[in-house]
Amino acid sequence: xxxxxxxxxxxxxxxxxxxxxxxxxxxxxxxxxxxxxxxxxxxxxxxxxxxxxxxxxxxxxxxxxxxxxxxxxxxxxxxxxxxxxxxxxxxxxxxxxxxxxxxxxxxxxxxxxxxxxxxxxxxxxxxxxxxxxxxxxxxxxxxxxxxxxxxxxxxxxxxxxxxxxxxxxxxxxxxxxxxxxxxxxxxxxxxxxxxxxxxxxxxxxxxxxxxxxxxxxxxx
Amino acid sequence: xxxxxxxxxxxxxxxxxxxxxxxxxxxxxxxxxxxxxxxxxxxxxxxxxxxxxxxxxxxxxxxxxxxxxxxxxxxxxxxxxxxxxxxxxxxxxxxxxxxxxxxxxxxxxxxxxxxxxxxxxxxxxxxxxxxxxxxxxxxxxxxxxxxxxxxxxxxxxxxxxxxxxxxxxxxxxxxxxxxxxxxxxxxxxxxxxxxxxxxxxxxxxxxxxxxxxxxxxxxx
Numbered sequence: 503x504x505x506x507x508x509x510x511x512x513x514x515x516x517x518x519x520x521x522x523x524x525x526x527x528x529x530x531x532x533x534x535x536x537x538x539x540x541x542x543x544x545x546x547x548x549x550x551x552x553x554x555x556x557x558x559x560x561x562x563x564x565x566x567x568x569x570x571x572x573x574x575x576x577x578x579x580x581x582x583x584x585x586x587x588x589x590x591x592x593x594x595x596x597x598x599x600x601x602x603x604x605x606x607x608x609x610x611x612x613x614x615x616x617x618x619x620x621x622x623x624x625x626x627x628x629x630x631x632x633x634x635x636x637x638x639x640x641x642x643x644x645x646x647x648x649x650x651x652x653x654x655x656x657x658x659x660x661x662x663x664x665x666x667x668x669x670x671x672x673x674x675x676x677x678x679x680x681x682x683x684x685x686x687x688x689x690x691x692x693x694x695x696x697x698x699x700x701x702x703x704x705x706x707x708x709x710x711x712x713x714x715x716x717x718x719x720x721x722x
Numbered sequence: 723x724x725x726x727x728x729x730x731x732x733x734x735x736x737x738x739x740x741x742x743x744x745x746x747x748x749x750x751x752x753x754x755x756x757x758x759x760x761x762x763x764x765x766x767x768x769x770x771x772x773x774x775x776x777x778x779x780x781x782x783x784x785x786x787x788x789x790x791x792x793x794x795x796x797x798x799x800x801x802x803x804x805x806x807x808x809x810x811x812x813x814x815x816x817x818x819x820x821x822x823x824x825x826x827x828x829x830x831x832x833x834x835x836x837x838x839x840x841x842x843x844x845x846x847x848x849x850x851x852x853x854x855x856x857x858x859x860x861x862x863x864x865x866x867x868x869x870x871x872x873x874x875x876x877x878x879x880x881x882x883x884x885x886x887x888x889x890x891x892x893x894x895x896x897x898x899x900x901x902x903x904x905x906x907x908x909x910x911x912x913x914x915x916x917x918x919x920x921x922x923x924x925x926x927x928x929x930x931x932x933x934x935x936x937x938x939x940x941x942x
Contacts, residue, residue, distance in 0.1 A: 565802055572792035582785055582805070589809070671891065671898045678891045678898070685902070 506571050513563050513584055514639070517591075520556045521635045523549065524591045527598035528631060528694055532624040535605035535687060536617050543609070546602045553595040560588045583704045587638065590697040594631065597690045597697075604683040604690075614670060614680045620688065623659045626652065627691045630698035637702060643709040649702035656695040663688045726791045733783050733804055734859070737811075740776045741855045743769065744811045747818035748851060748914055752844040755825035755907060756837050763829070766822045773815040780808045803924045807858065810917040814851065817910045817917075824903040824910075834890060834900045840908065843879045846872065847911045850918035857922060863929040869922035876915040883908045 527546050534543035564585050567573070573581060608614075630649050637645035667681040667688075747766050754763035784805050787793070793801060828834075850869050857865035887901040887908075 565798070568788060568802070569794055569798050574789055578785065578789050582788070585802070585805070586809070589806075668899055668902065672895045675892050675895045678895075679888055682888065682902070682905070 506567070506573070506577070509563075509567055509571075510577065510580060513560065513567065513581075516556065516560050516563065517584055517587060518635065518639065520553065520560060520588065520591050521631075523553050523556065524594045524598070525628065525631055525635075527553065527595050528601075528624075528628055531598040531601035531605065532621065532628075532687075532691070534602055535608060536621055538609045538613075540606065540609055543602045543606050546598055550595055550599050553592060557588055557592040557595075561585060564588070579708055583708050586704050587701050590700045594694050594697050597694050600690045601687050604687050608680060608683050611680055614667075614677045614684065617684075619659060619663045619666070620684065620691075623656065623663060623688060623691050626656050626659065627695040627698070630656070630695045630702075634698040634701035634705065637705045638708070641705070641709050643706055646702040646705040646709070649698055653695055653699045656692055660688050660692040726787070726793070726797070729783075729787055729791075730797065730800060733780065733787065733801075736776065736780050736783065737804055737807060738855065738859065740773065740780060740808065740811050741851075743773050743776065744814045744818070745848065745851055745855075747773065747815050748821075748844075748848055751818040751821035751825065752841065752848075752907075752911070754822055755828060756841055758829045758833075760826065760829055763822045763825050766818055770815055770819050773812060777808055777812040777815075781805060784808070799928055803928050806924050807921050810920045814914050814917050817914050820910045821907050824907050828900060828903050831900055834887075834897045834904065837904075839879060839883045839886070840904065840911075843876065843883060843908060843911050846876050846879065847915040847918070850876070850915045850922075854918040854921035854925065857925045858928070861925070861929050863926055866922040866925040866929070869918055873915055873919045876912055880908050880912040 527549055530542050530546050533539065534546065564581050568578075568581050571577075630652055633645055634649045636642070637649065664685050667685050671678045671681045747769055750762050750766050753759065754766065784801050788798075788801050791797075850872055853865055854869045856862070857869065884905050887905050891898045891901045
């Protein structure tokens with residue numbers, strides 16, 4: 503049997519591979535929408551199976567390590583956090599699939615409007631995902647806190663996008679179904695950012711042993 | 723220190739209390755909408771704090787039991803499943819809050835239409851939540867499978883509601899913002915049902931040691 507610390511490193515490596523797959527899925531789902539690229543959209547759908555397999559694999563690894571090595575304190579905290587991050591990543595993968603489904607529907611129709619704010623929202627959300635994982639790898643609590651703070655900007659931008667699209671729908675009812683698809687894309691991106699926030703909270707728990715969930719003051 | 727089995731029972735009791743709070747929140751959020759009852763809506767918002775506290779408490783209990791007792795096999799599986807169910811319940815609580823936020827916006831305006839399918843969707847989703855927890859308590863894999871099967875009916879009803887509301891918007895653009903709120907309520911209810919599905923999958927893992935996530939055949 504390999505040394506426990508090596509197995510923990512292997513687990514972290516798998517989690518980062520999972521994160522890489524998910525980051526790519528999120529990025530490509532939005533690219534598929536903005537570039538109206540059906541092939542790209544299909545690739546995201548195909549890759550989801552790999553993300554799902556990896557989630558199960560990581561879950562099994564973490565559970566086995568919990569059972570075999572009966573870790574204490576810091577290592578135990580790492581393993582429970584790994585299980586949670588794994589879960590958040592898998593849900594982000596699902597949300598990328600939701601975006602692709604909307605994108606495929608939108609690509610088949612005329613564009614409602616040039617997408618300007620949506621790529622900005624995507625960029626913000628993707629940065630949060632990337633930074634939350636970076637904070638995890640480096641055990642960087644400052645970077646984790648920065649992720650928590652940027653969640654407000656994502657919410658504001660999401661609201662602005664939805665308000666604009668409602669106005670579009672009101673002015674031209676022919677755009678209703680397509681505008682609704684775009685609203686759902688904006689909400690999926692915001693939920694991806696929420697999962698990045700969860701990961702950032704887990705990083706703070708890991709680095710400081712402080713549980714910041716549901717504590718608004720941690721974000722200020 | 724109490725006996726380990728007693729502590730596991732205490733954990734399960736706490737999880738069921740959490741489930742009770744969440745079931746009530748989901749039920750009351752939809753009642754607030756259909757009865758146009760602002761006070762009921764406010765109560766859901768107030769109770770969310772208790773759900774969040776309970777989530778953290780259960781998480782700490784489970785993590786402490788993992789660390790102190792270093793459980794094997796069946797007990798380890800129970801503890802990891804408890805952590806997951808706790809997480810799913812907390813997210814259902816969040817979704818009930820989302821519903822209440824839409825309800826408060828809708829109560830302040832004229833009704834778009836009589837709500838007929840929405841209470842049916844709510845009823846189906848609530849039954850799935852209740853049955854998934856019941857399956858957990860009784861370790862009843864048949865009931866867990868029944869929950870997985872009913873998820874399709876929820877998806878179909880959600881789709882029907884959204885299609886009808888889009889037609890409403892197209893026929894009368896004055897209803898767009900309100901119809902959109904109702905679409906978001908339907909989506910929240912469907913996501914609540916998805917979390918019940920997650921719990922049912924965890925119950926199957928607990929009773930049979932089989933991981934049915936991402937395996938469509940388990941649903942047939």
